[in-house]
Amino acid sequence: MERVIGTVVRGLRCPIIKEGDNIEQIVVDSVLKAVETENLTLNDKDIVTVTESIVARAQGNYATIDQIGQDVSSKFGDDTIGVIFPILSRNRFAICLRGIAKGAAKKIVLMLSYPSDEVGNHLVDLDLLDEKGVNPWTDVLTESEFRNLFGYNKHTFTGVDYIEYYKSLIEEYGIECEVIFSNDCKTILNYTKSVLTCDIHSRFRTKRLLRANGAEKVYGLDDIMTESIDGSGSNKSYGLLGSNKSTEEAVKLFPTNCQVVVDNIQAILYEKTGKNIEVMIYGDGAFKDPVGKIWELADPVVSPAYTAGLEGTPNEVKIKYLADNNFANLEGEELKKAISQYIEHKDTDLTGNMVSQGTTPRRLTDLIGSLSDLTSGSGDKGTPIIFIQGYFDNYTK
Numbered sequence: 001m002e003r004v005i006g007t008v009v010r011g012l013r014c015p016i017i018k019e020g021d022n023i024e025q026i027v028v029d030s031v032l033k034a035v036e037t038e039n040l041t042l043n044d045k046d047i048v049t050v051t052e053s054i055v056a057r058a059q060g061n062y063a064t065i066d067q068i069g070q071d072v073s074s075k076f077g078d079d080t081i082g083v084i085f086p087i088l089s090r091n092r093f094a095i096c097l098r099g100i101a102k103g104a105a106k107k108i109v110l111m112l113s114y115p116s117d118e119v120g121n122h123l124v125d126l127d128l129l130d131e132k133g134v135n136p137w138t139d140v141l142t143e144s145e146f147r148n149l150f151g152y153n154k155h156t157f158t159g160v161d162y163i164e165y166y167k168s169l170i171e172e173y174g175i176e177c178e179v180i181f182s183n184d185c186k187t188i189l190n191y192t193k194s195v196l197t198c199d200i201h202s203r204f205r206t207k208r209l210l211r212a213n214g215a216e217k218v219y220g221l222d223d224i225m226t227e228s229i230d231g232s233g234s235n236k237s238y239g240l241l242g243s244n245k246s247t248e249e250a251v252k253l254f255p256t257n258c259q260v261v262v263d264n265i266q267a268i269l270y271e272k273t274g275k276n277i278e279v280m281i282y283g284d285g286a287f288k289d290p291v292g293k294i295w296e297l298a299d300p301v302v303s304p305a306y307t308a309g310l311e312g313t314p315n316e317v318k319i320k321y322l323a324d325n326n327f328a329n330l331e332g333e334e335l336k337k338a339i340s341q342y343i344e345h346k347d348t349d350l351t352g353n354m355v356s357q358g359t360t361p362r363r364l365t366d367l368i369g370s371l372s373d374l375t376s377g378s379g380d381k382g383t384p385i386i387f388i389q390g391y392f393d394n395y396t397k
Contacts, residue, residue, distance in 0.1 A: 003397065007390040010034065011375050011383025019060035023050075024264045026058075030385050032272065040389075042275045045309065047388040048265065049372040052283040052304060053244065054384045055255040061233035063225050064250045068099025068240070071224050072196070076217060077105065079194035084111040084185060085206065086198035088121035088155065088162040091245045092298050093198065096221065097169050099251075100196065107176040109191040110166060114141075114181045118199050120294040123162065123181075124150045140187050143167075143179040186213050193217065196224075200241060200300055222300070225253060241300040242283060255281065258305030266307050280306035282386075285370030286362075302369035310368065313361045316394070317346055 014030040017023065027050055035042055072081075081104050086093045101108060114136050115129055116122040129136060132149050141149070143163065154161050163179060170177040180187070185206045188195055193216040197206045203220045210218045221240040228234045235242070235253045242254030255261075262279040269277045283299035303310075319339060327338045351361075372386040390397075 005390070006393055007388065009371060009375050010038075010387045010389075011381060012385040012387055013382050014054075014385055017054040017057045017384075019057060021058045023055055023058035024261060024268060027265050027385055028268045028272065031269065031277075031387060034387060042273050042277070043389065044276045045278060045392045046275065047278045047280070047310070047368060047386075047391055048269070049280050049282050049368060049386040049388065050261075050265075051372070051376055051384040052242070052255050052258075052281050052299070053252065055258065055261060055281055056233075056252050059233070059255055059257075061235070061253045061255055062246055062250050063099075063229075063232040063234070063240075063243075063253055065095060065099035065102050066249075067229045067232040068096065068225060068251075069102030070229050072100050072103025073105070075219055075223075076103070076194050076196070079105065079217065080107040080109060080192040082109045082111060082188035082192045082195040084188050084195060084197050084199075085113050085118060085202075086110075086166070087117045087119050087200070087298055088112075088123070088160075088166075089298065090158065090160065090165075092243070094165070094169060095245045095248070095251045096198075096224075096240050096243060097166060098172070101170040101173045101175050104170075104173075104175045107178070108170050109178045109180065109188065110170065111180050111182055111188050112163070112166075113183050114146075116293070118202065119296070119298050120288065120292070121155060121162070122293060124153060136183055138184075139182075140184075141181040143181075146179075146181050185209050189214055196220070200298065237304075238300050242298075242304075254283070254299065255304065262305045262307050276309070278307045278309040280310055280365060280368065282365075282369035282372045285373030286366050287370050287374075296370075296373070303365040306365050310364050313363055314367070316361075317342065 012030050012034050014026055017026065027048065031048055034040065083100060086097065112123065115124045115126055128150060134149065152161055167177045167179055185197065186209060193214060195210055195215050195218050197203055197210065197220045199206055203222060207218050207220060222238050224239045225232065225234050226236050226239045233253050235256050238254045243251040246252045258281050262281060265279045266277060269275065280303050282303050284297045284302065286297045286302055288295045322339050322342055323335065327335055330338055368388065368391065375386050376383050
């Protein structure tokens with residue numbers, strides 16, 4: 001009988017992961033249990049994805065605000081620190097900011113981008129900027145100027161006034177805080193030459209511009225907690241980027257040594273099943289919420305590690321384009337046969353070919369990571385492992 005189902009995505013439940021757990025064996029056992037319980041058939045090129053959170057938990061990759069503070073202090077000493085372009089998030093940045101404040105000596109100049117942060121959390125509505133005649137690309141505002149223009153606004157989803165909240169976190173440690181608003185990283189150099197830039201995907205450009213324009217000390221969040229401090233976790237590649245709140249005193253860092261983890265899971269699954277299963281670790285998906293305007297990707301990458309079969313981008317044709325153009329004169333089984341034959345004999349590289357227009361040739365890991373993140377969710381679903389079948393199938397299979 002002809003298959004009528006294509007890609008199938010399942011969220012798998014597993015034990016609650018604690019520090020020191022064998023994450024590789026737990027993932028393998030969870031997949032095999034699901035296969036047995038649901039009477040599934042494993043196939044080559046099936047995909048198992050694992051959320052970065054449980055990998056980091058198993059690794060015990062945590063850092064306290066005291067440890068973050070020590071690192072910040074060692075880098076900035078007694079300087080006034082310009083903390084620029086943080087995202088507006090209690091989960092992603094608030095605890096990091098507490099650590100930064102604990103490591104500061106006297107003053108932090110907090111520079112926020114506006115109308116929104118890098119990932120789309122808005123401080124003010126774009127239409128209100130137009131109404132007030134403010135140009136966010138050229139205008140620098142003080143806190144009082146910002147309040148006089150736009151008042152006190154709370155985040156759409158969290159109900160938090162992040163200006164007030166972040167300022168209070170800094171002042172909690174007896175550190176003076178001055179808040180300014182600008183989208184030009186060079187603005188901060190009018191206040192201090194020592195800068196901690198907290199942007200994620202634009203951080204390399206920001207650092208380059210700061211250094212080229214007179215900054216004396218330039219670090220990013222990816223430069224903080226790159227090595228263990230007093231027994232802390234660390235991440236050599238990303239530092240504090242990709243971290244999440246663990247407690248009011250600590251963050252869970254992005255996992256480390258991830259390639260070893262995915263390769264081992266793949267090897268164990270092959271040993272037990274004889275099937276070549278692709279494996280990846282995923283963090284945030286890369287998509288934008290149409291209501292809150294928030295771009296989900298607050299991690300430095302969607303996937304910190306994946307097996308070799310997930311390298312590259314899709315090479316697909318647009319079926320509706322074929323139906324409306326190449327085979328517009330065909331119908332029914334004749335049309336189906338013609339499209340199937342076209343897919344079977346398609347070029348190995350369709351880049352620039354009109355027949356592939358609209359097929360979203362993003363990286364496979366970004367697409368699969370987004371699919372996995374949407375499936376596992378961020379709440380209480382309890383499915384941090386995702387099992388995907390039929391992803392690499394097409395209309396001919």
